[in-house]
Amino acid sequence: xxxxDVRKTHKLFIGGAFPRSESGRTYEVTDSKEQFLANMALASxxxxxxxxxxxxxxxxxxxxxxxxxxxxxxxRIAEVMEGRREQFIxxxxxxxxxxxxxxxxxxxxxxDRWVWYAGWADKYAxxxxxxxxxAGPFFNFSVPEPTGxxxxxxxxxxSVLGLVSVxxxxxxxxxxxxxxxxxxxxxxxxxxxxxxxxxxxxxxxxNILTGAPAEVMPWLAEHAxxxxxxxxxxxxxxxxxxxxxxxxxxVKRVRGAAPHADWQATPSLSRMRAFVEVKTVWxxxxx
Amino acid sequence: xxxxxxxxxxxxxxxxxxxxxxxxxxxxxxxPTSGGFFKTINPATEEVLSEVAEAGQADVDAAVAAARRAYxxxxxxxxxxxxxxxxxxxxxxxxxxxxxxAVLETLDNGKPIRESRDVDLPLVAAHFFYHAGWADKLExxxxGPDPxxxxxxxxxxxWNFPLLMLAWKVAPALACGNTVVLKPAExxxxxxxxxxxxxxxxxxxPGVVNIITGAGETGRMLVEHPDVDKVAFTGSTExxxxxxRAVAGTKKKLTLELGGKAANIVFDDAPIDQAIEGIxxxxxxxxxxxxxxxxxxxxxxxxxxxxxxxxxxxxxxxxLGDPLDKNTDIGAINSSMQLSKIEELTASGEAEGxxxxxxxxxxxxxxxxxxxxxxxxxxQAHRIAREEIFGPVLSxxxxxxxxxxxxxxxxxxxxLSAGIWTEKGSRILWMANQMRAGIVWANTFNRFDPTSPFGxxxxxxxxxxxxxxxxxxxxxVEDPS
Numbered sequence: 178x179x180x181x182d183v184r185k186t187h188k189l190f191i192g193g194a195f196p197r198s199e200s201g202r203t204y205e206v207t208d209s210k211e212q213f214l215a216n217m218a219l220a221s222x223x224x225x226x227x228x229x230x231x232x233x234x235x236x237x238x239x240x241x242x243x244x245x246x247x248x249x250x251x252x253r254i255a256e257v258m259e260g261r262r263e264q265f266i267x268x269x270x271x272x273x274x275x276x277x278x279x280x281x282x283x284x285x286x287x288x289d290r291w292v293w294y295a296g297w298a299d300k301y302a303x304x305x306x307x308x309x310x311x312a313g314p315f316f317n318f319s320v321p322e323p324t325g326x327x328x329x330x331x332x333x334x335x336s337v338l339g340l341v342s343v344x345x346x347x348x349x350x351x352x353x354x355x356x357x358x359x360x361x362x363x364x365x366x367x368x369x370x371x372x373x374x375x376x377x378x379x380x381x382x383x384n385i386l387t388g389a390p391a392e393v394m395p396w397l398a399e400h401a402x403x404x405x406x407x408x409x410x411x412x413x414x415x416x417x418x419x420x421x422x423x424x425x426x427x428v429k430r431v432r433g434a435a436p437h438a439d440w441q442a443t444p445s446l447s448r449m450r451a452f453v454e455v456k457t458v459w460x461x462x463x464x
Numbered sequence: 465x466x467x468x469x470x471x472x473x474x475x476x477x478x479x480x481x482x483x484x485x486x487x488x489x490x491x492x493x494x495x496p497t498s499g500g501f502f503k504t505i506n507p508a509t510e511e512v513l514s515e516v517a518e519a520g521q522a523d524v525d526a527a528v529a530a531a532r533r534a535y536x537x538x539x540x541x542x543x544x545x546x547x548x549x550x551x552x553x554x555x556x557x558x559x560x561x562x563x564x565x566a567v568l569e570t571l572d573n574g575k576p577i578r579e580s581r582d583v584d585l586p587l588v589a590a591h592f593f594y595h596a597g598w599a600d601k602l603e604x605x606x607x608g609p610d611p612x613x614x615x616x617x618x619x620x621x622x623w624n625f626p627l628l629m630l631a632w633k634v635a636p637a638l639a640c641g642n643t644v645v646l647k648p649a650e651x652x653x654x655x656x657x658x659x660x661x662x663x664x665x666x667x668x669x670p671g672v673v674n675i676i677t678g679a680g681e682t683g684r685m686l687v688e689h690p691d692v693d694k695v696a697f698t699g700s701t702e703x704x705x706x707x708x709r710a711v712a713g714t715k716k717k718l719t720l721e722l723g724g725k726a727a728n729i730v731f732d733d734a735p736i737d738q739a740i741e742g743i744x745x746x747x748x749x750x751x752x753x754x755x756x757x758x759x760x761x762x763x764x765x766x767x768x769x770x771x772x773x774x775x776x777x778x779x780x781x782x783x784l785g786d787p788l789d790k791n792t793d794i795g796a797i798n799s800s801m802q803l804s805k806i807e808e809l810t811a812s813g814e815a816e817g818x819x820x821x822x823x824x825x826x827x828x829x830x831x832x833x834x835x836x837x838x839x840x841x842x843x844q845a846h847r848i849a850r851e852e853i854f855g856p857v858l859s860x861x862x863x864x865x866x867x868x869x870x871x872x873x874x875x876x877x878x879x880l881s882a883g884i885w886t887e888k889g890s891r892i893l894w895m896a897n898q899m900r901a902g903i904v905w906a907n908t909f910n911r912f913d914p915t916s917p918f919g920x921x922x923x924x925x926x927x928x929x930x931x932x933x934x935x936x937x938x939x940x941v942e943d944p945s
Contacts, residue, residue, distance in 0.1 A: 249593065293545070293601075296597020296598065299597070303915065462897060
């Protein structure tokens, strides 16, 4: 007789812990053949506000960690994900209805993306910062600093590669993130949360809310303690426009929707640039 | 009653030194065709640690051929992403084995375990970690959309920071897609040979890193080998000049990191206690075996007496002795040859009229030792103010105005580093502007980081190691137009 397996309860990931939704709500997730996979927590406004609190509390420590330290933490995520490679492949395969081979390519690319961004931690400031030869006896330089708390929507199709491609560039520069993974394919996101929880990533740096972006994101777009929005995974243009308008209330930085980007391609600096502020310092030079 | 420190020796049981080592060529250790071996000793005890192979011409040929094969067949064809993964593996293996490597470094070099453990090894791992990340990002480094590697790099490194100098050479070379043949110094080969083992553990393709041991003659054969595309050398200015002559007329790319005679300049508004710590760190760190050491102290006249008194008081607290003791500040001089050189130059200081001072400190019976030493009444004409001593010897001069400090600081054929101590930010930046030196430390000294380029002006060499600029040493950056 075959063994009856133990199935996992899928919960949210807030402040390094795995709570159920405060609302008590769940929603059903099926595979590509409409077969039941799991009941996911359906995040509420209160969950979003808890996540903002957790993210805000994490920013000070994470952004003041050395770049070298942040790089090693991101690299550690890749190490831990590599150990769960088979689990990710089966979850991606089930969720997206793709072959194990194709799922494997997505998972490998997701792991490698952490490595790619890990290497950027102590380099992006060297590439996008500079000294400025001002016409006077001053030493003048510009450095990028993290924006703060970013609320993001991961792409709906690429359940793990898209999620990593959105989260990694936000946190590598020292931001904290509240991210909504693919609504219909959220299971790999919770496995990623388990990797993050065991990878030396400080609690609150990444918070994952499963559920409906159209319901939760408006609260985050209006929240005064959120500094920026990444609308990558928003498919509906009207929803995206509404969120952009809400963001104006506290002058949030907004990166627009790009739901069908090519996630296998090597990224550029664009996502890191979107969530940093440039600070310029003047200092006189003279005896 | 004065309290004394109890001995706190680090255990050496963590290291496992073999009785002899071959040459690391093509991914495995092989016997030298020359058949020759030489001894490497612990300079603190004169105990023989191991025997290592002396590479002759046939061995150098084999190592360069292995590097060429690895370059043509694997490394130059591998994606930057995959190169990055190997280098990340090396960084992690070094972190995992860092205590072992620190003890081994201290045994072979004589430096205090506190320094090998807290400075050398963390920097070694960091250097590999930083450069690993560059391997798949070279198009962002400002050298054009698709910068190319050079080929086979011949690298010759000194004995003062054996594994750190290896890291400074090997990490950027591999990140940029080159293969290497590296020769460690003859008095400190053991950590380089341990690194060969790390390359094996990392599964690095055979021949990408080759390590050949030997003395100056082996180094000469390596840099003069016709199938080498790049030569990188860290060491004395004298040998650097010989290498530049040898490379002249070939297509080889060259970078040199040579000697220094850095000025450490203390203004009257400097925080004196902090400056004294910086001065001590500047010249007595690593027994003064540091090319960027702050070996000339320039004191503004109005604070000279006070600063000197503080400095001498501080020096009486330095602890010289067993390098494996965790409380030791000053370890052993690396070799009897280096000790003779320091003794000769300090004797000239006295003969030329400078005033010599050292704290009383017990010198162990065995091994090579030199007490921390300060010379006052030094003039710019004295040899101890002009020549690199490469030992724990500080030459003190004075100045009245910032302009005089600049003139004296720059009055040297060297130009590696400089130190500035003042509370006034605008003066720091003005002084930094005036210094003809590759690294300027302000209100600190002897700081190193893989993201920060290191290298000299003038006869301290050319090329940089570390940072974005350091990548240029291992990329084909010359544009014919």
